[in-house]
Amino acid sequence: MSDPVVRRVPEGFEKYEPPPERLGWPAWRGRLAQSRAPARQDDAALLEAYRVVDTLVAVASLVAVYLAANSPAVRHHMREFLLPRLSLDNVVLLIVFAILWSQLFALLGLYDPYRRDRRGGETLAILRASTTGSGVMLLFPIFGVSGFGLDIVPYAWLAVTVATLGARRAVRAAARTYPANGTRRVLIVGSGPRAYKAYRELCAAAPEDCELVGFVDSSDHVVHEEIREQLLGPLDELESLLVRHLIDEALIALPIRSQYAEIQRAIEVCERVGVRAKYLADVFRSSLARARYDHTGGVPVVTMSVTAEGGQLVVKRVLDIAGAMIGLVVLSPLFVATAIAIKATSPGPVLFVQERYGLRRRRFRMLKFRTMTQGAEALQPLLELQNEASGPVFKIQNDPRTTRLGRFLRRSSLDELPQLVNVLRGEMSLVGPRPLPERDVLRFADPWLMRRFSVPPGLTGLWQVSGRCTLKFDEAIALDLKYIDQWSLGLDLTILARTLPAVVKGTGAR
Numbered sequence: 001m002s003d004p005v006v007r008r009v010p011e012g013f014e015k016y017e018p019p020p021e022r023l024g025w026p027a028w029r030g031r032l033a034q035s036r037a038p039a040r041q042d043d044a045a046l047l048e049a050y051r052v053v054d055t056l057v058a059v060a061s062l063v064a065v066y067l068a069a070n071s072p073a074v075r076h077h078m079r080e081f082l083l084p085r086l087s088l089d090n091v092v093l094l095i096v097f098a099i100l101w102s103q104l105f106a107l108l109g110l111y112d113p114y115r116r117d118r119r120g121g122e123t124l125a126i127l128r129a130s131t132t133g134s135g136v137m138l139l140f141p142i143f144g145v146s147g148f149g150l151d152i153v154p155y156a157w158l159a160v161t162v163a164t165l166g167a168r169r170a171v172r173a174a175a176r177t178y179p180a181n182g183t184r185r186v187l188i189v190g191s192g193p194r195a196y197k198a199y200r201e202l203c204a205a206a207p208e209d210c211e212l213v214g215f216v217d218s219s220d221h222v223v224h225e226e227i228r229e230q231l232l233g234p235l236d237e238l239e240s241l242l243v244r245h246l247i248d249e250a251l252i253a254l255p256i257r258s259q260y261a262e263i264q265r266a267i268e269v270c271e272r273v274g275v276r277a278k279y280l281a282d283v284f285r286s287s288l289a290r291a292r293y294d295h296t297g298g299v300p301v302v303t304m305s306v307t308a309e310g311g312q313l314v315v316k317r318v319l320d321i322a323g324a325m326i327g328l329v330v331l332s333p334l335f336v337a338t339a340i341a342i343k344a345t346s347p348g349p350v351l352f353v354q355e356r357y358g359l360r361r362r363r364f365r366m367l368k369f370r371t372m373t374q375g376a377e378a379l380q381p382l383l384e385l386q387n388e389a390s391g392p393v394f395k396i397q398n399d400p401r402t403t404r405l406g407r408f409l410r411r412s413s414l415d416e417l418p419q420l421v422n423v424l425r426g427e428m429s430l431v432g433p434r435p436l437p438e439r440d441v442l443r444f445a446d447p448w449l450m451r452r453f454s455v456p457p458g459l460t461g462l463w464q465v466s467g468r469c470t471l472k473f474d475e476a477i478a479l480d481l482k483y484i485d486q487w488s489l490g491l492d493l494t495i496l497a498r499t500l501p502a503v504v505k506g507t508g509a510r
Contacts, residue, residue, distance in 0.1 A: 048311020
């Protein structure tokens with residue numbers, strides 16, 4: 001029998017492992033448990049999105065099949081068919097179905113954070129869950145829902161299965177294209193042993209989605225020359241550094257006991273500027289309990305985000321993609337008519353393209369239908385003295401550069417429609433703070449204004465349905481921050497529902 005294997009682990013602890021060739025069932029079970037790494041935050045968000053989308057798809061598919069099976073009655077007598085069936089009993093029955101369906105998928109492991117199925121395995125799991133869920137569909141004929149017979153169940157099973165598989169592919173595609181999932185620029189706060197250890201782990205992991213910007217700390221604490229070469233400034237300059245540099249995450253690696261107050265101040269600065277703060281997860285040592293944490297590169301950290309995170313953001317991206325695609329298709333005749341009108345009434349290109357600041361101050365090229373004369377941007381410095389807007393933004397009620405057609409396009413908000421392409425690209429969302437040009441952002445006087453860039457910019461937003469150009473800059477910013485702090489899918493849907501009436505009325509449009 002070979003000798004036991006004793007391996008060194010960090011922090012001076014030692015862990016005993018039996019020889020690999022002698023692993024029995026208890027040891028094998030323990031090894032399996034150890035291989036189950038805690039779910040990353042991105043994985044948890046995807047699973048949460050699956051849970052929401054799976055349930056919505058099941059309900060929508062069931063209702064669609066039911067209406068299709070009763071299409072003659074629906075087509076000829078829709079009001080008479082629907083009104084008796086929109087009873088409280090049927091609504092409660094549909095809610096019970098949704099809850100049972102979600103719980104069934106969960107029991108069969110489709111939301112297990114440790115599941116590592118290939119796509120084929122996921123397909124089989126969904127087939128099993130949908131087949132078992134067909135029993136839940138029997139609630140409707142059992143409770144005597146008119147027009148829902150046993151013959152509908154097989155068609156409902158097929159529709160739900162196909163729709164769930166398609167919806168999951170759409171959710172994965174949306175998660176990949178969500179603007180927050182690009183390369184993250186990380187600033188390490190600290191320069192001592194903990195900071196150097198985090199730095200070496202980042203270098204060893206060499207993550208493609210992570211880029212180190214530098215270090216912030218007093219030069220007296222630097223423990224290695226590699227850190228000194230990348231030192232951007234002392235802790236007192238953290239806020240100004242976060243404003244001047246494009247930073248996605250601040251990884252706080254200061255010593256806990258001796259610099260607790262500095263850690264607290266660093267977190268407060270990150271909250272004020274709208275930068276995600278993370279601190280190392282090695283604060284406490286344990287031999288059995290496992291914390292759930294996120295990763296920055298290969299470094300385990302605890303995340304303190306200033307914005308909402310999780311599966312709802314993935315669902316938001318799914319809605320953005322679906323809404324943008326539907327909008328581009330349905331409004332395509334309007335796009336063509338507007339383009340012809342612009343070409344016929346003034347010389348110059350149909351589209352106006354301008355660099356704007358997006359999520360985490362990433363620049364992107366925002367599209368609009370041209371509403372001004374050609375070369376209007378070059379004339380703006382000559383009109384600065386006529387600026388009527390408060391704060392750093394620029395607005396003139398009767399801008400001489402605006403064409404006659406352009407004034408109509410602005411009042412009707414038709415000039416914003418090409419931004420559906422920006423939404424489809426992932427540079428914008430359907431709902432969010434409006435993207436600002438470089439001229440306005442460079443005039444921000446207060447660092448806390450940067451927090452509006454902690455979410456993707458939107459085609460419409462809270463301030464657009466609350467007065468638009470009639471609002472002062474401080475009022476518009478307050479609405480943007482209110483949206484960020486109170487964000488939910490329900491709030492997005494409410495704003496979208498209020499946008500069309502606001503556009504039709506033209507309140508505050510210029």
